[in-house]
Structures are given as C-alpha cells and as structure tokens.
Amino acid sequence: MVPLLLLPLLWGGSLQEDQGYRLLVQESVTVQACLGVYVPCSFSYPWSPWYYYGEPFIYWFREGDDIHRSDPVATNNPGRQVKPETQGRFHLLRDRREENCSLNIRDARMSDTGVYFFRVERGDRKYSYRDKKLNLQVTAPTEKPDIHFLEALESGRPTNLICHLSLVCDGGRVFSFSWAGDALDAMDPETLHSSVLTFTPRPQDHGTNLTCRVELQGDQVTMERTIRLNVSYAPWNLSINLCFRNVTALKALQNSSSLLISESQALQLLCVADSNPPAQLSWFRTSPALNATRISSTKILELPGLGAAEREFTCRAQNPLGSQNTSLSLSVVWKPASLTGVVRGALAGAGAMALLSLCLCVIFFCIVKDRRKQAARRPEGVDGEDPVMGTIAWGSRQKPWPDGPPDQTSSPAEDAPPSGEQQELHYASLSFRGMKSREPLDQEATSTTEYSEINTS
Structure with a gap:
C-alpha cells in the first residue's frame, strides 16, 4: 500500500499545498541598479476561525540566513529589526487583505542580487515557504551619460x-x-x-x-x-618634403632650410601642414608679400629644372583661423660647358703623348740604372777600358820626339815652336787584342805584363 503522505505527490501537487500552505510569487525578477521594482505576492495557510490571534507576521529572509538569529530584509513585525543594507528600500505593502506578501524594492543595488524566501507566523502557526523562492537579479544600468x-x-x-x-x-x-x-x-x-x-x-x-x-x-x-x-586650430607644424624624380623616398626639410642641387635635376616639393579645417596651400617665389605672384595653388610644386633666378621658394598654409609660412633655399650647382669634337680630340692626343713620354722615361731610367750596376762591378786599374771593345783611345797636343835622344843642354826657348806656328796634333790608339785573365804560376810571379801594339798617327 502506498503511504498516504506520498499521494499528493503522485497527484501532481505538493505537501505544502495539500496542507493549506500556498504561495503565489514571481520566481525570477530582474531590475537595473538604482531603479525600483514591485514584486506581487499572495499566500494562504490553514487556521481556525474559532481562535483569533491577531494579524499574522510575515517575513522575507535571504537564502542561507537563520530565521531565529538573522535579521530579515523586510517584515511587518515591529519587534524585529531588518538588515541595515535593506532598511528603507525593501517594503511590505499593507492593505486590508491579510494574505498579501507583495514586496516593493527601491533603489536596487548590485549587492541585492540573490535568492529570498517567505515566512509567516500567526499564533502557533509558523511556516517558511521554501518550495517557491524569489530570485532577484540586479544589473548595471544601460543608460549612458x-x-x-x-x-x-x-x-x-x-x-x-x-x-x-x-x-x-x-x-x-x-x-x-x-x-x-x-x-x-x-x-x-x-x-x-x-x-x-x-x-x-x-x-x-x-x-x-x-x-x-x-x-x-x-x-x-x-x-x-x-x-x-574636434578642435579647430590655425596651421602649424608646417614642413616641406623633397622628392627627386623617379625616387619615391621623401626628405623632410625644416623651416628656412637650404639644399645643394644640380641645375638640371628635376624634383618635386611637397608642402605639408597640420590644421583644422584643412588649410589652403600656395607656393611663391621668395617671401609671399601682399603683391607676390602665386606660382602654384596645390601642395606639390613641380621643378623640371632650376634657373639662375629660381632658388628660393615659400609655401603658405592658410585657413580661417590663421596662416603660416615656410621657405626653402636651393643652391644650384652648375655643370662645366660641353667640349667640341676638336677640343676633345686635342685633349686625347695630348694624353697619348704624355703617356708615351712617360714610357720612354721609364725605359731610359732602367738603362742608366743597369749601366751603373755594371760600372760598380768593374775591376780596379781598368777604369778607362771599354768593356765591349777592350780599347782605350785618347788624343794629346804635344811636341814630336826627335830621332835621337833629347839634348839635355837645350834650353826651353830653343824647344819652343816659332811664334804663330800651330803645334802638331798626335793621336794614339791602344788595342789589347785577346786580353785574357791569367792565373800566376807561382807565388813569386804575382803579376804578368803583356804588351800590345801601339799605333800612332
């Protein structure tokens, strides 16, 4: 036999409701922080009309709190205190109906998020409705300042x-x-x-x-x-960027910068200004005076080639709040004039002659150096010998010798030729034929003298 206590469960009801304890409340409620929410609630409980115990005391407790030691978040019992954090914000609505447990929450806080349960006390009837609980979720406000x-x-x-x-x-x-x-x-x-x-x-x-x-x-x-x-301001931080033709790299130049450039070099000048609203950019030669002529109204200035007068450029940035200028000085480097064909040919010939002269000087220097080395290796006593011909030749201006021995008693005056008579010139040549170096035969014969024919003319 099925126990009688389990019959209400099989019928789909609950023991609480079967005994007369019923609670009607929204089990999940969401509210934004700072705002309020109203939670309707009603309850019923069994009691005898023959006994009057006065108005029942109702309570809302937080899940996990002790109903005897902990303070409720809201109650109509004047003898019980409520939690300080909910005092003045959680209110029970009082009306003529004794079975009203509605809860009014004001100024919800994030810390209020949690689960709450309801309790009733009247005479000897005391009961906590734990089958149905209130789940309160407090979220951050969606409104923004x-x-x-x-x-x-x-x-x-x-x-x-x-x-x-x-x-x-x-x-x-x-x-x-x-x-x-x-x-x-x-x-x-x-x-x-x-x-x-x-x-x-x-x-x-x-x-x-x-x-x-x-x-x-x-x-x-x-x-x-x-x-x-969004801040409006006059042009500032003005700069000029230099871009050579066919070169993508930019070179930033500061105010009043100078640059060395070839007179045939094509380039572009890019003016950049920081302003709000955007500034109108203009280019001028030299300083943009009141009557200066504007040469460009764009941020890029094309310079295909620089002439003698085009060496200083100024960029001006202007908007309704003000203007700013920056200048660039270009120093032109001139290339030398081109040479004609005749001049180029003459220069080429002169270069060839200079090269040939240099080569001859080198050859002559080598020969002289070689001769000096040979002379340094020549034996002593043969300073006048030609190492190639083996012949020494010299000329002398002297008086011819007589056939007989000279007269020792003759005076110099007698030997002197007559006045105005030219002296006879004598030449001699010495030939050393087949001259060979010979080793001495013994220690005593330390030198050998050889004679050769002497011819006079």
Whole structure:
C-alpha cells in the first residue's frame, strides 16, 4: 500500500499545498541598479476561525540566513529589526487583505542580487515557504551619460563641457563624476571631479578621446561616455618634403632650410601642414608679400629644372583661423660647358703623348740604372777600358820626339815652336787584342805584363 503522505505527490501537487500552505510569487525578477521594482505576492495557510490571534507576521529572509538569529530584509513585525543594507528600500505593502506578501524594492543595488524566501507566523502557526523562492537579479544600468558643448572647440579658447545623466535613483542616491583623456594631462586633477569641465583645447588635442564617467555612490556601478574631440586650430607644424624624380623616398626639410642641387635635376616639393579645417596651400617665389605672384595653388610644386633666378621658394598654409609660412633655399650647382669634337680630340692626343713620354722615361731610367750596376762591378786599374771593345783611345797636343835622344843642354826657348806656328796634333790608339785573365804560376810571379801594339798617327 502506498503511504498516504506520498499521494499528493503522485497527484501532481505538493505537501505544502495539500496542507493549506500556498504561495503565489514571481520566481525570477530582474531590475537595473538604482531603479525600483514591485514584486506581487499572495499566500494562504490553514487556521481556525474559532481562535483569533491577531494579524499574522510575515517575513522575507535571504537564502542561507537563520530565521531565529538573522535579521530579515523586510517584515511587518515591529519587534524585529531588518538588515541595515535593506532598511528603507525593501517594503511590505499593507492593505486590508491579510494574505498579501507583495514586496516593493527601491533603489536596487548590485549587492541585492540573490535568492529570498517567505515566512509567516500567526499564533502557533509558523511556516517558511521554501518550495517557491524569489530570485532577484540586479544589473548595471544601460543608460549612458551625455557630453554637451556650449560652443565649438577652438584652440586657445576656454570652453565648458557638461556631463549629464538623465537617470534618477529611486532612493535619491547621488552620482560622482570624473573626466579622463589625453587632453587633460596638464590640468589639475582636483578639477576633474565635477559634472562641468572647463579647459582650453590645444591643436594636439584634436582627434583625441575624452571620457566622462558616472559612478553610483555605495555601489560598484560605473557608466561612461567617450567622444572624439574636434578642435579647430590655425596651421602649424608646417614642413616641406623633397622628392627627386623617379625616387619615391621623401626628405623632410625644416623651416628656412637650404639644399645643394644640380641645375638640371628635376624634383618635386611637397608642402605639408597640420590644421583644422584643412588649410589652403600656395607656393611663391621668395617671401609671399601682399603683391607676390602665386606660382602654384596645390601642395606639390613641380621643378623640371632650376634657373639662375629660381632658388628660393615659400609655401603658405592658410585657413580661417590663421596662416603660416615656410621657405626653402636651393643652391644650384652648375655643370662645366660641353667640349667640341676638336677640343676633345686635342685633349686625347695630348694624353697619348704624355703617356708615351712617360714610357720612354721609364725605359731610359732602367738603362742608366743597369749601366751603373755594371760600372760598380768593374775591376780596379781598368777604369778607362771599354768593356765591349777592350780599347782605350785618347788624343794629346804635344811636341814630336826627335830621332835621337833629347839634348839635355837645350834650353826651353830653343824647344819652343816659332811664334804663330800651330803645334802638331798626335793621336794614339791602344788595342789589347785577346786580353785574357791569367792565373800566376807561382807565388813569386804575382803579376804578368803583356804588351800590345801601339799605333800612332
């Protein structure tokens, strides 16, 4: 036999409902932080109409809390305290119906997320409805703050920015504001904690991000809005880039730069300016005076070849907020004039002759050097010998010898030729035929003298 206690389960009901304890409540509720939510609820319990115990006490407890030691989050029992974190925010609705357990939650917080159960006490009837519980989910607000500009942002002019949040907490909880961004790096941090921001934009602030953050006090909830700044400013950071023809590389030049360039070199000058709104770029020769003639209205200036007068160029960038100029001086290097065919031929011939002379000098130097080496190896006593012919020749101017021996008593005056008579010239030639070097036969014969024929003429 099936026990009687299990029959209600087989019938699809519950023991709680079978005994008269019924609870009707939405089991899952979601609410955004700072906002409120109303949770309808009704209950029933068995009691005897013959006994009157007064109004029942009802409670909402958090899951896991002890019903005897822990404080409830809401109750109508004046003798019980509620949790400090829910006091004034979780309310029970009182009406003529005694079986109303509806819960009104104001200024929901992220910490309120959790599971709650209901309990009733009346006389000796005390019961906790644990079969049905309330699952409360508190999420971050989906609303974001807005950033308003009272006027357009212009470089150098102070302006006010306002961070506004339309969200209003049910409990009157206040918000804290803060600003962040690269444009605020030079500002006092104490001035960044307000819904109104006063700052002076700079050219470098254009295109940077600015963020306003709103935080709920007493809760880990942050809402923020990020915008990109649009700052108007006059042209600045003006520069000229040089690009040679058929060369893709650019060379950046600073203000009033000078450059050495060939007079036949074709090049391009590219002017680059940083401004907002974009600047109108123009090119001038020398400084752009009031009556100067504009040579180009584009950022690129084509220079196919530089003449004598085209050596300095100025780029001007201008927008409604101002203008800026930068100049470039080009120093022209002139190539020498081209030579005619005749001059080129003459120069070529002169070069060939110079080369030939150099070769002859080298040959002559080698011969002289060789002769000096041979003379250094020549034996002593034969200084006048021709190493090739073996002949020494000389000439003398002297008086002929008589057939007999000279008269020892004759005076020099007698020997002198008559006045005005030319002396006879005598020449001699010595020939050493077949001269050979011979070794001495013994120690005593240390030298050998040979004679050769002497012919006079």
